[in-house]
Amino acid sequence: MKESKIGSLASVDKALEIFELIATSEEYQTPAALARHTGMSLGRTLGVLQLLTERGFVEHGTGQSHYTIGVRGIRLSQSIINNLSILKYAKPIMQSLEKEHDEAIYVAVLKETDVFFLDMVDTEQTIKATKLIGQSFPFFSNAAGKVIMAFEPRDYLQRYLVKLGRKQSLVNIENFKEELLSIRNRGVAVDIGGLGDNVTSVAVAIKDYAGKVLGALTLIAPSFRIIGERLEREIIPSMLLNAQLLSSRFGYAAIIA
Numbered sequence: 001m002k003e004s005k006i007g008s009l010a011s012v013d014k015a016l017e018i019f020e021l022i023a024t025s026e027e028y029q030t031p032a033a034l035a036r037h038t039g040m041s042l043g044r045t046l047g048v049l050q051l052l053t054e055r056g057f058v059e060h061g062t063g064q065s066h067y068t069i070g071v072r073g074i075r076l077s078q079s080i081i082n083n084l085s086i087l088k089y090a091k092p093i094m095q096s097l098e099k100e101h102d103e104a105i106y107v108a109v110l111k112e113t114d115v116f117f118l119d120m121v122d123t124e125q126t127i128k129a130t131k132l133i134g135q136s137f138p139f140f141s142n143a144a145g146k147v148i149m150a151f152e153p154r155d156y157l158q159r160y161l162v163k164l165g166r167k168q169s170l171v172n173i174e175n176f177k178e179e180l181l182s183i184r185n186r187g188v189a190v191d192i193g194g195l196g197d198n199v200t201s202v203a204v205a206i207k208d209y210a211g212k213v214l215g216a217l218t219l220i221a222p223s224f225r226i227i228g229e230r231l232e233r234e235i236i237p238s239m240l241l242n243a244q245l246l247s248s249r250f251g252y253a254a255i256i257a
Contacts, residue, residue: 014038014040014044014048015048015051015052017038018034018045018048018049018052018058019052019057019058019069019073021037021038022058022067022068022069023069023073028066029066029067030065030066031045031046031049031067034067049067052070053067053070056070056071056072056073057069057070057072057073058070058073059071085250086107086109086118086206086214086215087107087119089246089249089250090119090206090215090217090246091119091121093217093242093246094106094107094119094120094121095121096242097121097217097219097238097239097242098122098123100238101219102123102125103123103125103219103220103225103226103235104121104123104128104129104131104221105120105121105217105218105219105220106118106119106120106132106133106144106217106219106220107120107215107216107217107218108144108145108148108215108216108218109148109214109216110139110145110148110149110213110215111136112163113138113160113163113164114136114137114138114139114145115136115137115139115142115145115148115216116134116135116136117132117133117134117136117144117218118133118215119133120132120133123221125221127222128221128222129195129196129199129220129221129222132195132220137194137195138167138170139160140170140176141194141195142191142194142195142201142203143189143190143191143194143201143202143203143216143218144189144201144216144218145216146180146183146189146191146203147183147188147189147203147204147205147216148205148215149180150181150183150184150189150205151184151205151207151211151213152213157176157177157180187204187205187240188202188203188204188236188239188240189201189202189203189204190202191203193223195220198223198224199220199221199222199223200220200222200223200226201218201219201220202219202220202226202231202239203216203217203218203239204216204217204239204240205243205247206243206246206247206250207247207250207252208250208251208252209251209253211252214250217239217242217246219235219239
């Protein structure tokens with residue numbers, strides 16, 4: 001490995017160490033204290049702190065003499081906590097759904113403009129879709145992304161479309177808006193082909209106490225097994241029921257008209 005690359009990795013490691021110290025310490029962290037903890041010079045420590053401050057991960061505390069975790073750092077911490085909580089509470093429900101339907105069940109979250117498949121319980125079926133755990137896909141290309149976007153505030157869609165950049169040309173915006181409205185009314189998204197040829201995904205939203213979408217429970221299977229009455233009478237009602245059960249773990253209470 002080249003020396004410059006080693007130096008870059010060491011710098012990243014020190015920046016993460018400083019961020020962790022500020023985020024977890026019960027005591028105020030001054031530049032001098034951080035320099036002692038990390039073994040860096042005061043000048044280099046100040047340089048790292050300036051970078052972390054500019055990125056919003058840390059900020060100056062009262063009197064500018066010490067540093068505290070910043071807004072972006074708080075959001076990052078909350079995101080990590082939410083993901084760990086989703087994995088903890090979702091696993092038994094995913095296992096139950098897999099046992100009931102004998103199909104692969106995933107839990108997915110939205111990261112920037114992509115859906116990231118965090119965890120899965122696989123089916124024992126001989127014919128199955130390719131495993132997607134750890135992979136990410138544009139939100140508009142699959143049921144998980146669509147159901148998450150359907151329950152976001154209406155103005156969020158435009159923000160996400162702007163973030164797509166050139167990929168925005170792949171989306172027929174008016175048709176997509178109509179599809180999201182239908183998903184919102186029905187509570188479930190069904191997509192065929194977005195995750196691969198002859199692959200169907202069925203997704204329902206996981207919500208917290210405020211109705212904010214934390215992620216999506218998603219069933220993914222070869223399309224020939226997800227057709228007709230099985231989809232409408234078996235899979236969709238079961239997915240909706242289990243999504244409500246999982247959401248209740250986060251304090252969500254559905255409003256019954």
